[in-house]
Amino acid sequence: MYPDLTVLCFDLPAPLYLCEHYLSQVLGDHSIVPSSRTLGVTSLEEVVEKGKVHLLGNWQFPLLKTFPFHLFWNAASFGEMEPDIVQNYLSYIQDSCRYIYLLQARNGKESTKSSWVVTPIRFSDYEAMLSSFSLIEESDAFDAHRRMSQSGGYFQAVWQKV
16 A cells, blocks of 8 residues: 555564564565564665565664654553653654654553553653653544443554644
8 A cells, every 4th residue: 555665663673573574475575574684774764665565673773763753653562661761662663754653551561560661651651751742632442332441541643743
């Protein structure tokens, strides 16, 4: 549908491997720039190919700092992090992108020994962290036909660079 859509997917090693395997089966190897080609890059300009999905390790996230792009999309992973870790991730993209889409737990994930989240991140934290962006839309998030529950529900929101 969008042949020029270029996707940069950053993740931990195990999910990255699964994502790469799945997407190469669904989209075909010709549509994927595998992690074996991206692991040693020092600049995204070296590896980005228009219209392809690029698989990168989460430790390569700082490469986004100087790489201009349109949209940053994060769904349900920031809730597994402390606010200062989320702030660190957002610091790499705030000068480089025009829009930010987040689908996250509105009140953060519950703090438990198994979650390792001591201080849950909340919607108000995102608002403060994205002060150079304007919130243009926010609503409850739904999973198919029902509201996403857990921790008071999930929100989806879009911010635009001011």
